[in-house]
Amino acid sequence: MLLEAVDIAKSFPGEAGPVTVLGGVSLSLGQGETLALTGESGSGKSTLLTILAGLDRPDRGEVRLGGMALGPLKEAELAAVRRGRIGLVFQQFNLVPSLSVAQNIALQARLAGRHDPDWTAALAERLGLGAHLGAYPETLSGGQQQRVAVARTLAARPEVILADEPTGNLDEATGDAVLGEMLALVAETGAGLVMVTHSDRLAARLSRRLHLARGRLA
Numbered sequence: 001m002l003l004e005a006v007d008i009a010k011s012f013p014g015e016a017g018p019v020t021v022l023g024g025v026s027l028s029l030g031q032g033e034t035l036a037l038t039g040e041s042g043s044g045k046s047t048l049l050t051i052l053a054g055l056d057r058p059d060r061g062e063v064r065l066g067g068m069a070l071g072p073l074k075e076a077e078l079a080a081v082r083r084g085r086i087g088l089v090f091q092q093f094n095l096v097p098s099l100s101v102a103q104n105i106a107l108q109a110r111l112a113g114r115h116d117p118d119w120t121a122a123l124a125e126r127l128g129l130g131a132h133l134g135a136y137p138e139t140l141s142g143g144q145q146q147r148v149a150v151a152r153t154l155a156a157r158p159e160v161i162l163a164d165e166p167t168g169n170l171d172e173a174t175g176d177a178v179l180g181e182m183l184a185l186v187a188e189t190g191a192g193l194v195m196v197t198h199s200d201r202l203a204a205r206l207s208r209r210l211h212l213a214r215g216r217l218a
Contacts, residue, residue: 001064002192003029003052003160008061010047010215021047023215024061029160029192034183036203037196039212045196046164048212052194053086053162054078066159084112087158087191089182091168093145095137095152102133104148109155116155123151127181143174150178154185161186163195167202179205 008025011018022044029035037045050056052063054070063070065085070078082088087108095104105124109115124130127147137145146166153161166182167175179202186193195206203209211218 001028002031002033002066003027003194004062004064005048005052006062006064008048008051008058008063010044010051010056010058021215022051022058025212025215025217026061027210027217029194031192032187032190033208034186034193034195034206036206036209037194037212038198038200038203038209039218041198043212044215045212049162049164049194049196052160053088054081083108084114084156085159087153087156087161089149089153089161089163089166091165093137093142093149095145095148097137099136100133101129101135101137101140101148104137105129105133105151105155108152109157112156114156119157120151120155123154123185126185127151127178143170143178146170146174146178147181150182150185154182154189154191157189158191161191161193163193165196165198168198175202 005025005027008022010022011020025048037048039045051058065081106115106120109120124133127150129147129151132140132144167178170178183205197203
């Protein structure tokens with residue numbers, strides 16, 4: 001398994017006491033597999049994704065990446081895992097405005113120590129960014145900026161990609177195109193993908209689907 005989560009539980013403080021967001025969720029993800037996480041707002045989808053990424057720690061349970069438990073790792077070690085083995089794509093593009101498109105795409109791969117100019121150039125062409133490599137994010141459309149964010153993630157060749165509503169800010173046609181390219185490139189690289197989405201239509205394009213309701217798998 002590329003990624004495993006076992007009995008993940010998480011609560012946050014509330015006015016009347018702890019509020020349970022995740023009540024014991026388990027999942028697994030294999031190489032080349034794509035998994036959609038669906039559920040209503042507040043069902044725990046994004047919280048689960050941040051725990052899978054090592055951005056937050058569960059109250060109970062364990063996350064394993066390639067058999068390695070994330071729980072015992074220190075924050076610096078978790079950051080190194082995210083740089084080298086996990087790719088993150090969010091609804092917000094999080095591009096660096098002072099860097100060109102080419103520099104933004106290469107950023108994660110450089111941080112991971114595996115920048116491949118040929119792979120980066122191929123990604124840019126596949127995602128329709130070849131003519132914009134010298135441009136800056138503010139000059140691009142929303143769809144183009146999301147393509148840059150996807151290319152940046154894939155350029156580092158991560159083992160696992162975690163995406164939180166990656167097409168949420170895009171119109172339907174652009175979102176479909178971005179997801180299509182992402183799925184094709186995931187298949188080619190052998191990565192695993194977990195994607196949070198509210199869309200049943202988009203979820204149907206992934207190989208598996210898990211539905212969260214009130215912090216539990218329904």
